[in-house]
Amino acid sequence: MKKILVITRNFPPVLGGMERLNGQLVEELAKYHAISVVAPEGARAQVSAGIETHEVALKPLWRCLAGMAWRGLLCAWKWRPEAVFGGSGLVAPIVWCLARVFGARAFVYVHGLDLTVPHPVYQVVWLPFVRRMDGVIANSGVTRQIAIDLGARPERVFVVNPGVAEVPLGDTRQGQGFRERYGLEDKKVLLSVGRLAARKGLREFVQEALPLIVAKQPDVVFVIIGTEPKNALFAEAQSPASIQAAADAAGVGAHIRLLGSVTDEVLQEAFLAADLHVFPVRHIPNNPEGFGMVAIEAAMYGVATAAYATGGVVDAVRNGENGLLVEPANAQALADAIVTLLDSPLPKARVHAFAMQFSWENFGSKISVLLCF
Numbered sequence: 001m002k003k004i005l006v007i008t009r010n011f012p013p014v015l016g017g018m019e020r021l022n023g024q025l026v027e028e029l030a031k032y033h034a035i036s037v038v039a040p041e042g043a044r045a046q047v048s049a050g051i052e053t054h055e056v057a058l059k060p061l062w063r064c065l066a067g068m069a070w071r072g073l074l075c076a077w078k079w080r081p082e083a084v085f086g087g088s089g090l091v092a093p094i095v096w097c098l099a100r101v102f103g104a105r106a107f108v109y110v111h112g113l114d115l116t117v118p119h120p121v122y123q124v125v126w127l128p129f130v131r132r133m134d135g136v137i138a139n140s141g142v143t144r145q146i147a148i149d150l151g152a153r154p155e156r157v158f159v160v161n162p163g164v165a166e167v168p169l170g171d172t173r174q175g176q177g178f179r180e181r182y183g184l185e186d187k188k189v190l191l192s193v194g195r196l197a198a199r200k201g202l203r204e205f206v207q208e209a210l211p212l213i214v215a216k217q218p219d220v221v222f223v224i225i226g227t228e229p230k231n232a233l234f235a236e237a238q239s240p241a242s243i244q245a246a247a248d249a250a251g252v253g254a255h256i257r258l259l260g261s262v263t264d265e266v267l268q269e270a271f272l273a274a275d276l277h278v279f280p281v282r283h284i285p286n287n288p289e290g291f292g293m294v295a296i297e298a299a300m301y302g303v304a305t306a307a308y309a310t311g312g313v314v315d316a317v318r319n320g321e322n323g324l325l326v327e328p329a330n331a332q333a334l335a336d337a338i339v340t341l342l343d344s345p346l347p348k349a350r351v352h353a354f355a356m357q358f359s360w361e362n363f364g365s366k367i368s369v370l371l372c373f
Contacts, residue, residue: 003034003079004371005104007072007094008087009064011039012046018111021162021293022087025109026051028163028364029085033371036079038071040064052079069094076102083107083371089114092129105134107371109160112143112290112312115150127151135370139291140312146288158370161315162293163363167268167300169352175273178266182223182257184273188342190222191274191303193267193294195229196243198236199287201308205280206247206256208331209338214252216339222256222278225270236287271301276341279307279317283328292316295323299355302348306337322346322354 006026010018022039023046029035035051037043040058047053054075056067068091076084076098086095086108099106108130115130117123130136131151138144138159147157179185190213194200202224213220228237240258247253262270277298281289289311296316298305305323307313308330317323324341326333 001033002082002372003036004029005036005038005072005076005079005081005084005098006087007038007068007084007091007098009040009058009068009090010087011037011043018088021109023047024163024165024360025087025364025367028360029368029371031364032368036075036081038068038075065091065094069097072098073101076104080104085109085371089126089130092126092133096129096132099134105371106132107135107137108133109137109139109367110143110147110290111139112146112288115143115146116286116288118286137367137370140315142288142312142314143290160363160366160370161358162291162296163358163360164293164296164300164355166356166359169302169348175269175271178269178273182259184221184223184257187219187221188217188276189274190220190276190278190338191225191270191298192222192278193225193270193297196224196226196238196240197229198238199282199284199289200238201280201282203238203243203246204282204331205278205334206243206252207250209280209335210247210252210255211250212332212335213338214255216335217342220255220342222252223259223270223274224256225259225262225267227261268301271298271303274298274301274303275345276338277303277305277323278338279305279313280334281308281310281313283308283310289313296355296358299323299351302352304341304346304351306334306341308334318354320346322351 008022010022012019012023037053041055044053054071057063081104083105084095084099089110092108096106136147136152136157144157144159148154247256291312295305299322305317307317308328309325310328324337326337
């Protein structure tokens with residue numbers, strides 16, 4: 001058992017893929033090691049009893065980073081960790097400095113965008129610390145290659161895909177309440193879950209692909225769950241109004257439902273009600289999709305994904321196993337794949353089996369082994 005200091009800005013109760021990942025990471029590592037955490041306000045209520053947690057202000061960014069550095073210093077001085085682990089590239093300078101001062105090893109989990117932020121100060125100041133880490137753990141093969149291209153030593157860069165909570169394969173009838181609530185009875189439900197970032201390509205999807213789908217499947221409705229990104233390191237947004245306007249202009253405005261933020265219970269109902277998960281991620285230079293965890297979350301409910309083969313999505317979707325991948329930005333190909341999966345769905349048991357290899361338990365054990373590297 002090692003003493004590990006975890007420093008992360010992305011942590012519950014703020015909700016998002018990176019936050020869920022870091023929150024669960026702490027819980028899993030605590031099964032193997034002694035853990036102390038430095039994270040934003042509200043974190044203490046989200047971790048299990050016995051995990052020492054030090055809170056700092058989430059905003060503004062400079063205050064958050066300064067607070068993490070100070071709290072991390074006090075904790076390391078008192079506790080003398082054997083490893084310091086950062087939840088993203090944003091905290092790499094803090095992690096590396098604390099590790100070197102106290103004779104610990106330095107590790108960071110990188111997600112993609114935290115390596116490619118197009119800001120000159122970030123590129124000049126932050127990235128050299130990523131390159132100096134004892135270990136860089138990437139969320140996908142694509143992110144690993146980005147880290148290597150930026151100068152990280154290949155032998156020190158590892159891939160551990162994010163995990164998801166295990167969910168028993170449910171009965172789709174459990175989603176009937178969701179369908180009735182939103183007027184989706186007897187509809188083919190396409191689902192999108194996640195922040196409304198420009199990279200997610202939702203506006204382009206309703207403009208270019210959805211009309212092609214509706215022409216062949218008039219009973220299709222595209223359900224969008226999520227809000228504009230907040231507190232993100234770098235994220236351009238697509239507002240709900242702009243997505244609805246694009247759909248209206250394309251003649252498919254009646255075929256979308258923008259639900260905004262929902263509770264975990266409603267999200268579960270949405271997955272159980274969905275016929276297919278849609279992931280039309282755009283390829284944007286310096287703004288990659290690091291992994292695509294939502295595709296694995298959908299698969300855990302037996303819901304397949306149709307997606308563009310870009311970024312780390314290629315690690316999260318496997319053709320014929322939990323969905324179909326098509327050429328990036330090819331709206332016709334994506335529309336055809338969606339119609340194919342609606343007409344001939346993949347067996348839910350096969351889709352669910354693919355997701356099971358991404359359990360949080362597997363994720364935590366792999367990270368734990370690397371921290372002893």
